[in-house]
Each structure stands twice: as C-alpha cells, then as structure tokens.
Amino acid sequence: MRSSPLADRMRPTALSDVVGQRHLLAPEKILYNMIQNHTVSNMIFYGPSGTGKTTVANIIAKSIGRQLYKLNATTAGVSDIKEIFKELDGLGGTLGGILYLDEIQNFNKKQQQSLLEYIENGKLILIASTTENPYFYIYNAILSRSNVFEFMPILPDDMIPALQRACRFLAEEMSVSVNIGDDVIYHIAASSGGDVRKALNALELAVNASSPNASGDIAVSMQTAAEATRNRNLRYDRQGDDHYDILSAFQKSIRGSDPDAAVHYLARLVEAGDLQSIIRRLLVIAAEDIGLAYPQAIAIVKACTDAALQLGFPEARIPLAEAVLLLANAPKSNSAVCAIDAALSDIRNGDPGAVPDHLKDAHYGGAAKLGRGLTYLYPHSYENHYVQQTYLPEALEGRCYYTPGPNKNEQASAQYWQNIKKK
Numbered sequence: 001m002r003s004s005p006l007a008d009r010m011r012p013t014a015l016s017d018v019v020g021q022r023h024l025l026a027p028e029k030i031l032y033n034m035i036q037n038h039t040v041s042n043m044i045f046y047g048p049s050g051t052g053k054t055t056v057a058n059i060i061a062k063s064i065g066r067q068l069y070k071l072n073a074t075t076a077g078v079s080d081i082k083e084i085f086k087e088l089d090g091l092g093g094t095l096g097g098i099l100y101l102d103e104i105q106n107f108n109k110k111q112q113q114s115l116l117e118y119i120e121n122g123k124l125i126l127i128a129s130t131t132e133n134p135y136f137y138i139y140n141a142i143l144s145r146s147n148v149f150e151f152m153p154i155l156p157d158d159m160i161p162a163l164q165r166a167c168r169f170l171a172e173e174m175s176v177s178v179n180i181g182d183d184v185i186y187h188i189a190a191s192s193g194g195d196v197r198k199a200l201n202a203l204e205l206a207v208n209a210s211s212p213n214a215s216g217d218i219a220v221s222m223q224t225a226a227e228a229t230r231n232r233n234l235r236y237d238r239q240g241d242d243h244y245d246i247l248s249a250f251q252k253s254i255r256g257s258d259p260d261a262a263v264h265y266l267a268r269l270v271e272a273g274d275l276q277s278i279i280r281r282l283l284v285i286a287a288e289d290i291g292l293a294y295p296q297a298i299a300i301v302k303a304c305t306d307a308a309l310q311l312g313f314p315e316a317r318i319p320l321a322e323a324v325l326l327l328a329n330a331p332k333s334n335s336a337v338c339a340i341d342a343a344l345s346d347i348r349n350g351d352p353g354a355v356p357d358h359l360k361d362a363h364y365g366g367a368a369k370l371g372r373g374l375t376y377l378y379p380h381s382y383e384n385h386y387v388q389q390t391y392l393p394e395a396l397e398g399r400c401y402y403t404p405g406p407n408k409n410e411q412a413s414a415q416y417w418q419n420i421k422k423k
Contacts, residue, residue, distance in 0.1 A: 006204040007197040010169045011055055013062065018052050019162045019196060020154035025056070031149055038064045042119055044104070044138065045129040047151025048242075050195030053129040057100045060127065067097040073106040078114045085118050096123040104128035105137035112139040119145065153194020160189050166200050170207055177217040178207060184225045191229035202228045243274075247281055255289045259328035266324050270317045279305040282323050293333035293407035300326060333405030342401045353393030384420045 012018050015025055015032065024031040034040055040060055045053040054070075061068035069084045081099065088097050099119075104112070119126045126146065130137060134148055163185050171178040180203075188206070192199035206220045206228040213219070246268050253261035269278050282305055286298035304323035308316035346352055362373025377387045392399060404410040 005197070005201060006166060006170070007050075007200040009173075010166060010200075011058065013059065015056075015059055017165075018055060018059070020158040021052055021056075021151055022158075023152070024149055031056075035060055035063055040064055040098075040125060042126045042142075042146040043128070044134050044143070044146045044148045045127065045151055046131075046134050046148060048131055048153055048194060050192075050197035050199075051151040051154060052196065053151055054100070054102070057098070057127045057129070061098045061100075066125065068100060069097055070100045070102070072102045073104050073111075076101075078111055081115065081118055085124060088123055096125065098125045098127055101126065101128045103130060105130045105132045105134075109139055112142055116141055116145070154192075154196050155194070156186060156189035159192065159196055159199055160185055162196055163189055163199060163203055166203050170204065174207075174218075176212060177215075179217060179219040180206075180225075181220075181222075184220055184222050187222065187225050188229055243277070247277060251281055251285055251289070254285050254324065254328045255332065257328055257332065259325050262324050262328040263321060266317075266320060270313065270320065273313060275308065275313065275316060278320055279308065282320070282327065285327055288337045289332055289334060290327055290330045291333040291336040291405070292410050292413075293331035293405055294409065297327060297330055331407045331409070333407050333410060335403060335405045335410060339402040346396060346399065351395065353395030355393060356390055358389070359391065384423070386420050388421070 015035065018025055023029060026032060045056070047053060058068060067088075071080055071084075084097065084099060101107075101115075107115075115126060118124050126142075128138070128142070128146070134143060167178050167180055167185075184206075188199050188202050192202065202225070206225045207218055209228065210218050210220045210224055246265055250262065250265035250269065253265055266278065282301050283298065286301040290297045301323045304319040304326075307319040311319070357371045358373060358376040360372040361367065362376070367373060377389050379385050379387050381387075390397060404414040
C-alpha cells in the first residue's frame with residue numbers, strides 16, 4: 001500500500017531533475033552557482049506551492065553535506081529550533097545544519113526575532129519558504145540577513161518531463177505498462193495551475209482510476225484525465241498574494257480598455273466564488289477609472305451587482321460580465337480620484353485654514369452677531385444660477401484640484417462653465 005503521495009515518492013535528488021525555475025537553477029544562474037560553489041547562506045524561497053522549494057532545499061543540504069532539519073511554522077515553535085541547535089552542539093566539529101522552515105509567515109514577529117541568535121553564527125543556515133510576499137510578512141532583520149529567491153509557477157511545457165518521468169516511475173512501481181498520450185500529458189500539465197504536486201497527484205489519480213486491459217496494461221483516456229484535473233488549475237487564496245494579484249490585473253485590464261483580459265480575470269474570480277471582491281472592485285472602478293467620462297456607469301454597475309447578489313452563482317456571472325464589458329469599453333477619466341486625493345494631500349500636509357465666514361452656518365440665533373453668512377451670495381438668485389464668490393479657505397484660495405478629463409462629457413461641461421463664467 002503506497003501511503004505517501006507520488007510527488008514525495010519521486011522527489012528529485014539532483015538539480016538536473018528539477019523542472020522549471022531556470023531563472024534560478026540554469027547553469028551560471030545565481031542560485032545554481034551558490035549550490036555548485038558550496039557558498040550557501042541564509043535564504044528565503046518565495047513562491048506558490050508545488051514549485052520546487054522543498055525539493056531544492058533537500059538538494060542543497062545533500063550537495064553541501066549538511067544535515068537538513070525540517071519544521072513547519074504552523075505547528076513548530078522556538079523550542080523546536082532550540083532542540084535542533086542543541087543537537088548540532090552535540091555533534092562537535094560537523095559542518096553544521098540547515099533549517100528548512102516552511103510557511104515562515106506563520107511565525108509572529110517575536111518568534112522570527114528569536115531565529116536571529118541561531119542563524120547569525122553560521123552553524124545553522126536558514127532556508128525559509130513562504131507562499132506570501134516576504135516583504136509583507138517577514139521581519140526586516142531576517143530579510144536583511146537573507147537572499148530572497150522567487151519561485152515561479154511551472155509552465156506546462158516545463159512540467160511535461162516530470163509527468164513523463166512519473167509515468168515511467170508508476171509503471172515500474174506497479175509492474176505494468178502505463179500508456180498516456182502526449183495530449184493527455186499536456187492536458188494534465190496545463191490544468192495544474194503551475195503546481196507540479198497537483199499535476200503529479202492528478203496523474204496518479206488518473207492512473208489509479210483507469211482499468212487495466214486484458215494484458216494488464218493501463219491506458220489513461222482524456223476523459224479520465226479531465227475528471228482527475230477538475231478544479232485543479234485555479235490558484236487562488238482570498239487572503240494571499242494571488243487574491244490581490246488577480247484583483248489588480250482585473251482592474252488594470254478594465255482601466256486599460258481590454259475587454260478580453262478583463263473577462264478573463266473576472267472568470268478567475270467567478271471560478272473562485274469571490275462575489276464580494278468582484279462587486280467591491282467593480283464599484284470602485286466605475287468611480288475611479290470611468291468616473292465623469294461616463295457618470296451613468298456607476299448606476300448601471302450598481303444595478304448589475306445588485307442583480308448578481310440576488311441571483312448568486314452560477315447565474316451571477318452574467319450581470320457581472322455585462323458590468324465588466326461596459327466598464328472596459330467605456331471612456332475613461334480619473335479626474336474624480338485625482339481631485340479628491342489632491343485635496344486630501346493639502347489637508348494632511350498642513351493647516352487648510354478656516355471656513356470663510358460667509359459660508360458658515362447662519363441658521364441659529366446669534367449667527368449674525370458672529371459675522372456668519374452675512375455676505376453670502378445665493379447663486380440661484382443670479383443669471384444662470386451662478387455668481388462669483390470665494391469658497392475655498394483663504395490659505396488655499398486659488399488652488400485647483402479638479403482638471404476636466406479629455407473626454408466628451410467633461411469637455412462639454414467645462415465649456416459650459418467657461419461660457420457662463422466669462423459672462
């Protein structure tokens with residue numbers, strides 16, 4: 001009975017068998033050279049699951065002849081690190097050890113600080129891994145003492161050799177012939193979201209779910225592979241980098257007026273079932289990126305998102321797609337967000353001054369004695385409902401926050417007020 005996952009049973013033991021990460025592990029690349037030269041120092045491996053972080057740590061320890069100690073920060077504590085250090089002290093003149101600390105972001109600041117005393121004398125090299133951005137989650141003192149290496153999702157073409165090797169491994173392990181077509185192999189690779197572990201698990205599932213023929217040989221069909229890979233290609237964490245990266249790409253695609261890319265990222269969010277994030281971002285986009293170029297957009301988007309809330313998935317995807325395509329194809333203006341941010345900057349960076357007396361509330365007894373509202377001019381009493389008077393505080397008089405965008409709607413409004421104010 002095979003109890004461990006296929007990815008663990010056939011984990012590579014040499015750099016030549018590691019797939020992907022050529023920006024780090026190709027000959028003459030920095031991490032490759034560090035390993036070959038035995039000049040390994042404290043490192044942080046940052047990247048999605050299933051991209052080779054643990055495998056490379058194993059290979060590093062083996063290549064430089066150091067004992068590898070593995071801890072997971074979700075369950076380990078400082079006491080576990082102390083025990084490792086005591087063991088190293090008891091080994092006398094050995095080269096020292098490597099601590100592979102998985103999911104280091106789960107250590108709090110105090111726990112991370114405690115690592116410093118153990119990694120600074122060189123006896124214990126730290127290789128920490130994280131799926132979260134280390135510059136958000138890892139203590140600066142550890143970052144400054146470590147080299148950060150980003151592991152990227154594995155491309156389908158790079159993953160194919162690992163799947164082919166897995167087929168041979170399973171055939172030998174099961175003592176049968178395992179036949180999988182190139183198209184099926186590619187489907188599994190393309191459906192894994194760049195995660196080799198997911199791809200290998202899907203492959204093993206597909207093989208185990210395929211009935212042997214009369215000769216005992218196993219052939220995996222496309223239908224079986226499709227069932228084994230269902231929902232495996234989506235990489236999404238509502239609290240992690242993927243969440244914010246996809247939302248960022250979603251908004252930037254709409255802002256860039258690319259409806260195809262916008263619908264693509266919408267589909268990722270829909271597949272993840274993240275309705276609230278979609279709605280919030282669409283309403284922001286309607287005001288921030290379309291704004292006064294098409295002010296009706298926010299009302300339409302609000303109607304679409306309300307409909308999505310009432311419908312729920314899967315039907316919610318339809319009004320959401322309508323809203324996304326409307327915004328992507330709408331004229332763009334960021335004049336509103338620029339105006340409010342400029343005004344906020346003045347308020348936050350100095351004394352904005354008092355509200356002018358003629359604009360202050362005058363609806364109470366004694367207001368006139370304080371000089372409130374005495375010289376206020378009521379615009380509706382004048383031609384075109386406009387009269388020249390000062391509205392900004394004296395300290396900011398003449399300051400311009402709003403600049404009309406170069407679109408038909410705002411230019412027409414600007415021309416209207418230019419003509420009125422000239423009179």
